Amino acid sequence: MSWPMPEGAVLGIFGKQPEPGKVKTRLAAEFGDDFAAEAHEAMLLDTLEAWGTDRYLAPGGRRVFVFSPEGAGPWFDRVVPRGLAMQAQAAGDLGARLQAFFEGEFAEGASRVVVIGSDSPTLDPSIVISAFLCLDQKDVVIGPSTDGGYYLIGSRVPVPSLFQGIDWSTAGVLGQTLDRLRGSGRSLAVLPPWYDVDTPDDWRSLGAHVRAMRLSGMDPALRRVEALLPRVLPAPGAPPR
Template identity: 40%
Template sequence: MPAPVRLAIFARYPRPGEAKTRLIPALGADGAALVYRRLLERTVTAARQSGLRFELRVTGAAPARFHEWLGDDLVIVPQGLGDLGERLMRAAAPGIVIGSDAPALTPQLLQAAALALETAPAVIGPAHDGGYYLLGFNTPVPFAFADIEWSTSGVFQETLRRLEANGMAPHILPPLSDIDTMDDLANWPELLP
């Protein structure tokens, strides 16, 4: 029987001035941090409701700060050093990695991603801005994370190309929007301060 999939939520502590920095001009540092706090809380709730094993991979504060905020029941692992790609490479396989920028991510989508890994070598959820909100894999995929120009509109296509070039044609989930700008927040007033 294959090992169960572990969901890894990559999270930053919502310290004003360090979270959702592209929202700071419109919302201020405290407002942007509050939006991020709400996004991460929403993501953790979806993970809990999915029934999947999950962990928070954290940066910006000690694990104890995340436990105080989100609950002592969580498995919390420091992300460690390196760029985003290097930190993502540390996630265990079989696994699913997500951030907290996609407020429409549901427990059902997380379950669908795990189910897809029963028949596909990988699964990816494209974001409308050209990135992705979820990447799942049955075996380690360091090639998918190395030397990527993160936060650009070509991340999804480049990741898809790399997966396919390595014989890992992924199952593709429905696209979702993520929250990076004030325009992105237009459909999510409950996230506003």
């Protein structure tokens, strides 16, 4: 059963056009630029399909895909579900882009804003829904990722300091964000940790997770990701490479 988003709630999904050599460079170090771009595209489109349809969310609120680079709109027009609005990311580093999105949504009347990316395709949808519910009581909600960053961030009030002076793409992102929050006086809710897929080992972990879901009788609902897994991972029962 789909969850009805409250009026004024906004789910933002940040994503980048899958261009070889410009995405998933750590994955590409072992599997090559072309496969890394295909993996990025598969995770992104599976994520957009999940949240841009009524699979998890009933009509209500606002769902928006926030893309980069700015000129990629025509490419995404062909593949983004109609249930998602689209807008280009602002200029600057990730912090500046996140801050601009949050401030823009609050200026338009949003009551709570939650942002996810496409690097955690197996993310339990109940966690995202919990993020919105946490914002009934708390000012900020964060989902820590196992690499030292976060896979989700949300707030019910503007907190610009959350995104300023952060060493992005490092293991210090979460700690630095918490330092900024401590100085803001805003309250915090914390979600269960999850994993991003950035490295070859992450991809192998994703493959094992998807296989485990299938074996348990669960449908991962990741048709593009599942189609790619056999390309670089050993078949079930085969010896490790």
